[in-house]
Amino acid sequence: MILFATIKIRKKLRKICADIIYPIAEKPINNGVVVLDDNNTIVEISIREKFEDAELEILKGSLCPGFVNAHCHLELSHLKNKIEPHTGLVGFIQSLMQQRFAANEEQRLQAIADAETEMMSNGIVAVGDISNEKISITRKQKRNLFYHTFIEAVGLQPFIANKRFDEAIALKNEFAISDLKSSLAPHAPYSTSISLIQLISDFNQKNNFATTIHNQETEDEELFFENKTGNFLNFYAKLGLDISYFNAPQKTSLQTVIDAMPVQTNMLYVHNTFSHESDLQAIKQHSKNNFLCTCANANLFIENKLPDYNLWQKSGLKICMGTDSLASNFSLNMMEEIKTIQQHFPKLSLETLLKWATLNGAEFLGIENKFGSFEIGKQPSVVLLNDFSAKKIV
Ligand SMILES: [Zn+2]
Numbered sequence: 001m002i003l004f005a006t007i008k009i010r011k012k013l014r015k016i017c018a019d020i021i022y023p024i025a026e027k028p029i030n031n032g033v034v035v036l037d038d039n040n041t042i043v044e045i046s047i048r049e050k051f052e053d054a055e056l057e058i059l060k061g062s063l064c065p066g067f068v069n070a071h072c073h074l075e076l077s078h079l080k081n082k083i084e085p086h087t088g089l090v091g092f093i094q095s096l097m098q099q100r101f102a103a104n105e106e107q108r109l110q111a112i113a114d115a116e117t118e119m120m121s122n123g124i125v126a127v128g129d130i131s132n133e134k135i136s137i138t139r140k141q142k143r144n145l146f147y148h149t150f151i152e153a154v155g156l157q158p159f160i161a162n163k164r165f166d167e168a169i170a171l172k173n174e175f176a177i178s179d180l181k182s183s184l185a186p187h188a189p190y191s192t193s194i195s196l197i198q199l200i201s202d203f204n205q206k207n208n209f210a211t212t213i214h215n216q217e218t219e220d221e222e223l224f225f226e227n228k229t230g231n232f233l234n235f236y237a238k239l240g241l242d243i244s245y246f247n248a249p250q251k252t253s254l255q256t257v258i259d260a261m262p263v264q265t266n267m268l269y270v271h272n273t274f275s276h277e278s279d280l281q282a283i284k285q286h287s288k289n290n291f292l293c294t295c296a297n298a299n300l301f302i303e304n305k306l307p308d309y310n311l312w313q314k315s316g317l318k319i320c321m322g323t324d325s326l327a328s329n330f331s332l333n334m335m336e337e338i339k340t341i342q343q344h345f346p347k348l349s350l351e352t353l354l355k356w357a358t359l360n361g362a363e364f365l366g367i368e369n370k371f372g373s374f375e376i377g378k379q380p381s382v383v384l385l386n387d388f389s390a391k392k393i394v
Contacts, residue, residue, distance in 0.1 A: 012038050014394070016382060017048050017056040022064040024359045024373035028351055034063060034374055034382060040394050041379050059384055059393075064354050065373055066125030066381030066392065067334040068361030070293045071212070071270050071322025074129050074136045078103040078111035079327035085301045089218035090231040092302045094238075096327055105135070112139050115332055120144055122333045123383035123390040126362065126371050128212065128268070128322070130185065134174045141178055148365050149175055150185035150212050153196055156241065161195035168200070183209030189253035190221050190232055197260040210266035210366060212293070215254055216279065217271040218303055225253040254279045263287040266364050268320060273299050273307045280315035291318045291364045294356070296340045297331075298324035309345050320361040321353075335390040 014036045021032030023045055033051060035044035048056065076096070083095045103111070116139055119127065126146035129136065132154075140147045151172045155164035168184050175182040184200045186192035197213075204211045216222065223230030228248040236243050249256045254275065261267055269283055270293040283290050292312055299306055312319055323332040330336075338353045358380075362372025371380045382394035 013043065015051060015056050016059065016063065016393070017051075018059045018061055018063045018384070020062040021045070021374065022062060022351060022354050023375070024065060024355055025375050028062075032063070036382070036394060039379065040381070042374055042376050044376065045374050061384050061386035063374075064123075064383050064385060065358050065378075066371060066383055067123050067357050067390070068126045068128075068320070068359075068365065068367075068371060069119065069124045069323050069332065069334060070128045070268060070291075070320035070361040070364055071295055071324055072127050072129045072332065073131075073325035073327070074112050074115055074127070074139070075108070075131055075133055076100070076325035076327040077115035078108045079325070080111070080330075083327055086304045087302070088220070088231065089302055090220055090235050092328065094235065108135055109138070111326075112136055115326060116144060119332045120392065122331075122335065123381070123392045124332070124334060125381045125392075126365060126367055128361070128365055130212075131171070131175075131182075134171060137175060137178050137180065140180050146365075146367060146371070147180065148210070148367075149180060149182040151175065151182050152185050152187050153200060154187045154191045155196050156191055156193055156236075156243065157245075158193040158195045161193055161199055164196055165199040165203075169203075183207070183211050185211045186213050188214040188217070188221070189257045190224055194257055194260045197257055201260055201262045205262045205264050208265055210268070210364060211262060212268035212270055213257075213261070215269040215272050216252070216274045217299075219274050221253045222274055225249055225251065225256050252276065252279055255282055258282055258286050261286060263289070265289060266291065266366065268293050268364050270322065271295060271299065271307070272312070273303060273305055275307065275311075277311050277314070280311060280317065284315050284317050291320050291360065293320040293322050293361075293364075294337075294341070295322045295324035295329075296337050296344075298328040300340065301328045301330075306341075306344055309341065309348060318360045318363065319356045320364050321357045322361075333390070335385065335388050339388045 017033045021029045031048040033046045153168040186197045220230035224232045266289045268291045334357045359372035362368040384393045
């Protein structure tokens, strides 16, 4: 008979102290300490006075949990520095369509790998990533970061809704057989018919999946829905798209499509640069599961305009933050997004913006049990902030 003896091994704890700790779920702590076990699980949040200095790792700067990049397009990483800034959204989409497949597969995979490395080094731990193709699958399978992939569907003409839905499901199946989390997402009101949005919403609600849409990113979107004018008309004509069936609903794009949006599952409205207070109220009233997402540097890159964050805050909606893709941004770095927002809206505190960049995104993606805040039992990673540079240290 073999006797098993239980040997109690005292787990080695890391006790990291910094000038300020941002737990996110509670107020910042001066001279705070985050205590982690050897699985990097938070076991205590405390203050420096409670410890001997010799047992602490004492760092200059602030600590916050790992960032949640709520909106990215990893598969567009090879388009870094390839598209002219400030063209407006229609010009941007045209350049994107011309250059999207200009690089070969090897170059594109390398750009995806480099983009992921950048995100990892500057403290991003989880990503809500839009995909129209399967090229990011092999990188996501390495599980260096948490990914939720939004399989994007496009199709403005209502009669192609079923075809485009089936194509999106086929791509989703490619992610599923690779054991990657995904759901379906309509691209934008100006590119996706209400019939297709409804098919996607029904599918996601049936499966309890979160989803997202690009919303009110350009004034042309409003012109198209209000009175069928603006740059999208030229764009559709160049694509040879017959939109003679389309009658302007004479209300904003958001208010046109919102009834087809999910109510029971989490929904992220991205950009909202040209949203009016009434649009934000419509989002708020439609469902308690709705979130807003800002991609400030991409908004400046494409339209050279930021949303009115005062209106966003007034709406009471939870706000997330994303980097968008390297096609419309110089880096995939959440502190660069925070820096830009603070330059234009100095009254927004770092505490508030860090919440947008961490816990709110985690709640949207349904991963708040692990990520987004320093709370006992979570494994959110630890990021060291010094001025506006961020570095993942755990
Ligand atoms: Zn986007």
